[in-house]
Amino acid sequence: MKLAKLRELMESVAVGGLKAKGIQAVIVNTEDAHQSEYLREADERRKFISGFKGSLGTAVITANQALLWTDGRYFAQALSELDPPEAWILMKEGVIGTPTQAEWLAKNLPPKSTVGADPSLLSYNVWLTLHTTLTTAGHSLLALQENLVDQVWGDERPSIPKNKIVPQTLRYTGKKAGEKVELCREAMVKNGATVLVITALDEVAYLLNLRGSDIAYNPVFFAYVIITLQDLHFFVDKSRLTPEAERQLRDEGVNPKFHSYEEMRPFVKQLASTLTENDKVWINNEANCALHAEFGDVRKHTAITPVCLMKSVKNEVEIAGLKHAHIKDAVALVKYFAWLEDQIKNKVLVTEISGATQLEKFRQKEEGYVGLSFNTISSMGAHGAIIHYAPSPESDIPITDESFYLCDSGAQFYDGTTDVTRTLHFGIPTDYERECFTRVFKGQYALSTAIFPVLLKGNYLDTLARKSLWDVGLNYLHGTGHGIGAYLNVHEMPIHISWRPYPNDPGLQAGNFISNEPGYYEDGKFGIRLENIELVVKVNTRYQRENQEFLTFETVTLVPIQTNILDMSLLTQDEIEYLNRYHEKCWNILSPLLQGEDNTQALAWLRRETQPISKDCIS
Numbered sequence: 001m002k003l004a005k006l007r008e009l010m011e012s013v014a015v016g017g018l019k020a021k022g023i024q025a026v027i028v029n030t031e032d033a034h035q036s037e038y039l040r041e042a043d044e045r046r047k048f049i050s051g052f053k054g055s056l057g058t059a060v061i062t063a064n065q066a067l068l069w070t071d072g073r074y075f076a077q078a079l080s081e082l083d084p085p086e087a088w089i090l091m092k093e094g095v096i097g098t099p100t101q102a103e104w105l106a107k108n109l110p111p112k113s114t115v116g117a118d119p120s121l122l123s124y125n126v127w128l129t130l131h132t133t134l135t136t137a138g139h140s141l142l143a144l145q146e147n148l149v150d151q152v153w154g155d156e157r158p159s160i161p162k163n164k165i166v167p168q169t170l171r172y173t174g175k176k177a178g179e180k181v182e183l184c185r186e187a188m189v190k191n192g193a194t195v196l197v198i199t200a201l202d203e204v205a206y207l208l209n210l211r212g213s214d215i216a217y218n219p220v221f222f223a224y225v226i227i228t229l230q231d232l233h234f235f236v237d238k239s240r241l242t243p244e245a246e247r248q249l250r251d252e253g254v255n256p257k258f259h260s261y262e263e264m265r266p267f268v269k270q271l272a273s274t275l276t277e278n279d280k281v282w283i284n285n286e287a288n289c290a291l292h293a294e295f296g297d298v299r300k301h302t303a304i305t306p307v308c309l310m311k312s313v314k315n316e317v318e319i320a321g322l323k324h325a326h327i328k329d330a331v332a333l334v335k336y337f338a339w340l341e342d343q344i345k346n347k348v349l350v351t352e353i354s355g356a357t358q359l360e361k362f363r364q365k366e367e368g369y370v371g372l373s374f375n376t377i378s379s380m381g382a383h384g385a386i387i388h389y390a391p392s393p394e395s396d397i398p399i400t401d402e403s404f405y406l407c408d409s410g411a412q413f414y415d416g417t418t419d420v421t422r423t424l425h426f427g428i429p430t431d432y433e434r435e436c437f438t439r440v441f442k443g444q445y446a447l448s449t450a451i452f453p454v455l456l457k458g459n460y461l462d463t464l465a466r467k468s469l470w471d472v473g474l475n476y477l478h479g480t481g482h483g484i485g486a487y488l489n490v491h492e493m494p495i496h497i498s499w500r501p502y503p504n505d506p507g508l509q510a511g512n513f514i515s516n517e518p519g520y521y522e523d524g525k526f527g528i529r530l531e532n533i534e535l536v537v538k539v540n541t542r543y544q545r546e547n548q549e550f551l552t553f554e555t556v557t558l559v560p561i562q563t564n565i566l567d568m569s570l571l572t573q574d575e576i577e578y579l580n581r582y583h584e585k586c587w588n589i590l591s592p593l594l595q596g597e598d599n600t601q602a603l604a605w606l607r608r609e610t611q612p613i614s615k616d617c618i619s
Contacts, residue, residue: 002049003066003087005152010063015114015142023142024113025105027130028059028149033120033288034201034222037491038374040215041158045121045149051083054388060101062109069093069101072477073387076523080386094477094500102130106137119143120290124302127289143290163213165221165241167248170209172415172487174317177209178253180310184227187306193282195271196305198225199291200284202488203307208234209252210245211487217374218489219412224264225256226271232256235264268294284308286504304494304504311485312495313511318416318486319535322513323556325416326533328369330558330586331593331602332362332411333420337559338605340399344426350399352378352391356409363411373410373417373490380405384423384527387478387519401427404437404526410490417485420557421517421531425565434567435472436520437528441561442468443518444530445575447480447497447553451539454549455507458497458514465497465518474520481514484533510551512536532557558586560609568615576613583610 011022028050032043037055046052050059050068054077057070069091070078082088092098099107105115115134119127131141150157170176184207188196198204201220205211212221223236234256249256259267272295275281281295285302292300314322336359343350350358356378363369379389380399384406389395399405405426410419423437443465450464458481463470465480481497484490494504495512508514514536519529534553541550560583568576587610594603 002152003061006049006061006148007063009148009151010061010116013116013142013144013148021114023116024109025060025062025115026144026148027101027115027117027122028061029117029121029126030055030057031121031123033290034199035123035286035288036201036215036218036220037489038215038218040161042160045147045153048153049149050081050088052078052081053390054078054081058101060105065089065108067091067101067104069098075477076386077388100133102133106133106139109139111138113139114142115139116142116144116148118147119293120288121147122289123286124283124289124292125285127292143293160222161214162237162240163221165210165212165236165245167242167245168205168209168211168414168487169248170252172317172321173209174315176252177207177249180207180209180307181227181232181254183310184306185229188227188229188282191282191301191303192280193301194229194279195275195281196227197268197281197283197287197291198227198305198307199287200305200308200493202485202492203305203311206311206485206488207307208249208254208256210241210249212240217372217412219370219487220489222261224261226267233259233267235259235261235267237261265290265294272296272298284504304506308494309506311488312483312492312506313509314486314513315511319511321413321415322417322484322486322533322535325368325411325413325418326420326556327558327589327593328366328413329363329411329418329420330590332359332366333409333422333559334590334594334606335362335599335602337422337424338602340405341424341426341605342601344399344401351396352380352383352399353393353396355399355407356391359407359409366411366413368414370412370414370487373412373419377406377408377421379407379527381526382524384529385521385523385525387521387527387529399426401425403427404429404433404528406527406529408529408531412487414487417487417490418557419484419490419515419531419533420559421519421529422559422561423528423530424562429565431567433526434565435570436474437565438567438570439468439472439474440518440520440528440530441566441579442570442575444516444532445578447516447518448532448534448555449552449574449578451541451550451552452508454509454551456551457501457505457507458495459499459501459505462497462499465516466499469518469520476519476521478519480518481516481534484513484515508536508551510536510538513556516553516555530561555582558589560586560606562609563611563613566613568613571615573615576615580612583612586610 015021054074211219226233280299356376381403408421446464479498483492517531539552
């Protein structure tokens with residue numbers, strides 16, 4: 001029914017003044033106007049039209065076909081969620097032979113077709129690629145004036161939240177907003193820019209030391225910022241700022257000129273008309289195409305913003321806060337895993353959902369807890385192979401001792417954001433399962449102990465995490481690492497560790513926090529993933545050369561890795577000693593926080609799980 005309504009609207013779109021012509025395809029992407037990964041409900045257009053709930057994917061609808069592109073994290077999930085399943089074709093992004101959306105459209109549409117898309121939801125980069133590929137093939141790309149999916153959605157589209165915007169104080173940020181703005185202006189002058197446009201929601205929140213709750217799990221709010229060499233323009237519903245937030249802006253040296261959120265595009269259009277050939281606008285090529293278009297032919301600098309770079313390199317206060325957040329998170333996870341093991345041993349029913357609920361209760365007891373940083377992936381057995389599985393009442397099953405239990409979870413604390421994955425087996429795994437688990441650990445070890453030159457891009461490190469799996473013909477289809485925010489988004493740009501290069505990746509430097517999460521998955525059977533958060537730190541190498549700085553990782557996640565399911569015959573002495581040091585650190589930091597009668601169970605579990613291992617251990 002939804003697809004039928006959408007196709008009716010496609011036929012009625014005016015093209016070149018000819019209303020009867022219509023469009024032959026429409027692109028429905030995942031992002032909002034700020035290119036956010038996670039969305040508020042009102043922006044979940046691709047989910048609405050396709051049924052697929054994953055965080056990444058693009059739908060293409062033609063007169064007689066509907067296709068959904070997503071990556072390896074979501075293949076299994078998409079096949080189970082696309083609705084109606086017979087109407088959709090899954091396109092496996094990243095798999096050899098799978099064309100991009102632009103390539104598929106160029107090849108499969110009738111001659112001289114028109115493809116429609118909402119320019120406010122597509123980045124300038126994506127739009128440019130689509131436009132080039134389609135026009136080369138004789139087709140055209142049309143900027144839709146109205147979003148067709150919104151018209152199908154109609155009155156059922158969820159309302160837009162109007163939650164309060166609050167200050168994030170200097171105690172947690174370590175740098176005043178005014179200082180950040182001045183650093184931006186210094187970068188503007190260095191790059192010859194007179195205007196800087198900030199569109200990413202986490203960049204706005206970071207820059208102004210403010211936080212919100214417009215998107216579930218992400219402490220951000222809907223707003224834009226434009227910085228000139230004299231002024232700062234803040235496009236936001238001002239009534240949403242608490243008095244404390246307004247006061248902090250002033251106290252930290254920011255006196256913004258307020259505009260409504262809706263005024264952004266008209267303001268940009270008017271601003272562009274006043275700019276001269278001596279002006280240059282700094283607007284990231286990941287900003288939406290509609291904003292780029294409003295600036296017309298004005299000279300542009302399209303590199304990632306100085307705010308994005310600044311946010312990625314944590315200062316001393318943020319580093320201390322993130323470390324503290326991970327200690328608190330580890331306490332909650334130790335309590336949960338100890339409790340869960342006891343429940344299973346005593347044959348008390350715990351399901352994926354009730355387990356996740358109990359874990360959240362343990363987190364809620366920790367100081368400064370705000371909420372989850374994403375929906376907990378509590379996955380038993382075959383569900384673990386669905387990489388971003390989210391248990392529902394329909395899919396919920398008991399957690400048992402018959403297979404692996406994969407738990408990927410995280411929290412938002414005022415002093416930091418966390419993300420950690422552990423895979424456990426409460427029974428006796430097969431030799432093959434032990435081998436897979438051990439090879440995943442070996443990959444995590446190899447990456448964690450890497451030494452590499454400053455500004456090396458993460459894609460050059462990715463093979464370290466995969467080599468042990470590759471040695472026996474195994475692999476995983478997701479990236480290995482993502483940045484993480486300081487009480488901001490759990491997936492933070494611009495750094496990555498992945499097999500694919502990211503053009504905007506500036507390379508790793510001291511102060512970055514990044515995940516280290518290799519895995520292995522067998523559809524219909526099990527999933528294994530181990531995820532730690534790593535702090536990038538300077539390292540003293542044996543040889544010192546001028547202008548050659550080297551880096552390594554410091555693991556800030558402090559949750560034991562289950563050693564009794566490792567295949568000891570596959571481990572080197574270095575790997576064993578590394579794991580023993582890691583577990584000693586977990587014990588030394590966490591055990592003082594688990595004193596008292598209420599924590600007897602958790603302390604005993606921690607003591608057992610952090611015991612040193614050796615080659616003499618019997619697997």
